[in-house]
Amino acid sequence: MADDARTAAEARATDWIIRQRDPAFADWDGFTDWLAEDPDHADLYDALASLDRDLDALPPEHAPSVVIRPETPRRPSRRAWFGGAVAAALVAVVALPQLGLFGDPNRIETAAGEHRSITLADGSKIEINGASVLELDKDRPRFARLESGEAMFHVIHREDDPFVVEAGASRIVDLGTAFNVVRRDRRTSVAVSEGVVLYNPQRDKVRVTAGQAIEAGDADAKPPRVHPIDIANVGGWRTGLLVYNDAPLSIVAEDLRRTAGIEVAVAPDAAGQSFRGALIIDKDRARTVADLAALSGTIAERRGDGWVLTR
Template sequence: MNTKLPDHISTELLIRHFSGLASKEEELVLMHWTNTSVENKELLRELHILWADTGAISTPNTDYKKRDIDAAWQKVLAQKPVSPTNGTYTLLKIAAIILVMVGVGYLVRFLQDPQKTYTTHSTVGNIQLEDGSVVALNEASQLTYPGSFSTEERRVALSGEAFFEITPNPNQPFIIEAGPTQIRVLGTSFNVKVDDKSVTVIVETGTVQFTRGNESVLIVQGEKATFSNTTETLSPAQKTSSVGLEQFWRTKSLRFSGEKLPEVIRTIEEAYATQIKLGSEKLSDCSLSVTFNNDTLENILDVIALTLNLEISQTDQQYILTGKGCTDY
């Protein structure tokens, strides 16, 4: 049975919301969905009525009496519709959702197997899900997931950044709720970063469907796409950089292939959260081809200085690179 709602809100998320078990990230997803239309707000209001009238809030079992359901449904039918057209459409949607809520027995399974939360603070963490999928969680991130996935889908919620290696299962898609967006895959590896400004998906292997509302983009290996919270737009897929900065938090590797020194410096500054200044405009002509793996910042700067015949000095706030330039390199 399909448990999807319009605009990709799942029945499971609604049940967690009504039961008071939804995470802050899930509540944010529901808020975004509710605010997309008056119809969605009305639908949520009607569902609150049905949820309360069927006793679902206080009754953690599936022994619902048909007469209780019918009575609740008649109460909804007695409500004044939003409009002759939209009201009928809304009632049809509610009918379908209620059939799912009281028919599949999901609530019992969910209450017996509540959501789990894995949170990282100042270190990177790794977790293996019950389907064998592996998730690497960056610092200051949180993954919410069930102890056992449903038979129809594997759904989790992410706040922060994580790299996913998903066990293939064409009959059970893996779905990530990431802020106001959703990522859907069958089996692949990819990175997801969620912050206040945007949601970015970078695909390492396979194909990922990245969705926000009615917008959707397919991202393949070596591509990325971003949803902007400011403009509320989903970018087309584009090629990722070969340098490796976007995965540095996990791989600790940077690969430069002829990049100009200013770009190399900007990359290192972001990767190591430091400040580096070029002492002369002449150094902008320098280029670098080198790979760094698990190197300290000091060792990286030493390699650059030795390769390009530069000098390194340091103040309290930054490193400074000086030299004659690279016209002969």
């Protein structure tokens, strides 16, 4: 295998390892197809997976505040790959920065199209969409900060110790809850599927119950207005369903990139178009984009690795 091809294969093997850490990972057909493309792929994957496990076995410096529960993949039998110290060093240099094994365990960053699920020490669960940054605090186990992107929270309620989520200037306090939070462009959206959250309890004191949502900007002077939503659509990105009611096409494009890694740009002549309807994230990305174009009255033009929507 040529050097460039090996580097690309190592990056792809690392990507499979990261994705398979997510309990919701289901693309085993794609993984099997990738293994079948080249006999060396299985060797590369086995070597990096072994290195990953060996490093995970090292004792941590601090007790972790989050537990990542990966599924155990069913893979072909192992074959030896390391041919010596030089090869081992090369794999370590390539693989370790991408896996983030020596990074801050309380800062979770996902790539576009990557979904990750984490379980906290108290049993609360956070599902993180792609292109997102979430920070935890080892000194505050009932706290999370969504810097950007999207996450679904399933909170174990404690009356004397509420779970707090910060997103920009917004502070969301659980009252026994499952809720989805989106953070983009200095704005925060919250949608509740179970229980109740209290939005900015020290200022706005807005109660958002199951079947309701709010959207607020950091500079807004007035408390956000609560509006009804369909509970079934809250956090729909987890199952590949995106539902909109007169959303700007730029928002839909951003969601497609975050959720599925689909790159869609909106041309100036289509910037004023809004979108109402449901998109199903298909394995065939072109089909998803074609559905978006058909439902929004635009034309999807393929450009490079992505698409541009025009009128």
